[in-house]
Amino acid sequence: MKGLAGRRALVTGGSSGIGQAIAVRLGEEGVDVAINYVGRPEGALATKEAIENGVARCMEQLATTGTKAVLVAADVSDADQVRAMFGEVTERFGGIDILINNAGIQIVGDTDALDVADFDKVLAVNLRGSFLCAQQAIRGWLDADRPGSIVNVSSVHQVIPKPRFVGYSVSKGGMANLTRTLALEYAGRGIRVNGIGPGATVTPINRAWVDDPVKRAMVEAHIPMRRAGDASEMAAAAAFLCSDDAAYVTGQTLFVDGGLTLYPSFETSWSSE
Ligand code: NAP
Numbered sequence: 001m002k003g004l005a006g007r008r009a010l011v012t013g014g015s016s017g018i019g020q021a022i023a024v025r026l027g028e029e030g031v032d033v034a035i036n037y038v039g040r041p042e043g044a045l046a047t048k049e050a051i052e053n054g055v056a057r058c059m060e061q062l063a064t065t066g067t068k069a070v071l072v073a074a075d076v077s078d079a080d081q082v083r084a085m086f087g088e089v090t091e092r093f094g095g096i097d098i099l100i101n102n103a104g105i106q107i108v109g110d111t112d113a114l115d116v117a118d119f120d121k122v123l124a125v126n127l128r129g130s131f132l133c134a135q136q137a138i139r140g141w142l143d144a145d146r147p148g149s150i151v152n153v154s155s156v157h158q159v160i161p162k163p164r165f166v167g168y169s170v171s172k173g174g175m176a177n178l179t180r181t182l183a184l185e186y187a188g189r190g191i192r193v194n195g196i197g198p199g200a201t202v203t204p205i206n207r208a209w210v211d212d213p214v215k216r217a218m219v220e221a222h223i224p225m226r227r228a229g230d231a232s233e234m235a236a237a238a239a240f241l242c243s244d245d246a247a248y249v250t251g252q253t254l255f256v257d258g259g260l261t262l263y264p265s266f267e268t269s270w271s272s273e
Contacts, residue, residue, distance in 0.1 A: 003244025005030030013103030017203030021231035027062035076129030086136040099137040101130035102153040106168040122167030147190035183251030192250040199257025224259030
């Protein structure tokens with residue numbers, strides 16, 4: 001894709017799923033990639049696994065393309081850690097040209113019984129984290145008088161309500177306005193801000209259904225294209241949006257969802273005949 005080779009990117013949540021696929025795709029396009037992951041102080045097994053299996057695999061693939069890849073640990077919801085992460089990436093790469101706000105979590109539960117802390121946590125990682133990283137990236141671009149591009153990894157749930165995932169739905173709805181507001185605020189200064197809206201994608205966040213054939217068939221039956229998406233399909237859209245092929249595109253969310261946002265229940269007409 002045009003204009004990607006030689007650029008430098010930071011991908012948050014780059015140790016798994018869609019973030020890993022985006023990091024690898026950008027690496028294939030010749031972009032130097034800083035891969036963010038969150039480290040837990042007590043060295044929890046999940047993080048160890050993410051580092052050993054997720055980030056390490058990602059690093060191996062990037063190494064084969066001749067692209068530079070570095071690891072940067074930070075909890076994106078923590079302003080001090082985000083500031084330190086940008087400092088570290090600037091030291092290693094001299095700056096970035098592309099920010100992929102991908103880190104995300106979801107917590108399920110009936111809203112009436114939901115722990116307030118769980119609501120706050122999802123908002124803090126998905127929305128506040130994206131804001132904090134965007135702020136640091138934009139400051140760097142304005143200080144250096146350089147152009148830049150942000151891709152927010154949102155979700156179909158920025159437009160489709162998701163009952164029992166209220167924090168997630170709200171965070172992704174907020175991400176739509178984060179994308180549009182930043183795009184308008186900085187369009188005149190060479191900074192583009194876009195989003196991708198993945199539909200149901202085969203990644204660890206969906207472990208509740210991806211490995212269960214019955215549940216997976218139920219999920220896929222709701223999708224007009226009758227299949228879940230692959231992380232590499234999300235990565236292709238993200239790479240396009242931060243490339244010069246999308247040089248005149250800003251403030252948009254590109255849904256990559258097999259038709260999920262097309263009101264699938266209207267596939268056969270049930271209201272007018
Ligand atoms: P995933 O495989 O669970 O990956 C989530 C990533 O986020 C991991 O790399 C994780 O890092 C990172 N992360 C979590 N909390 C973090 C924090 N506080 N600070 C920094 N990184 C953190 O999920 P995924 O499916 O690839 O999801 C990636 C994004 O796509 C999310 O924003 C999600 O909402 C969005 N999305 C996914 C789907 C889908 O169907 N999969 C659909 C729509 C949108 P560690 O591994 O180090 O914990």
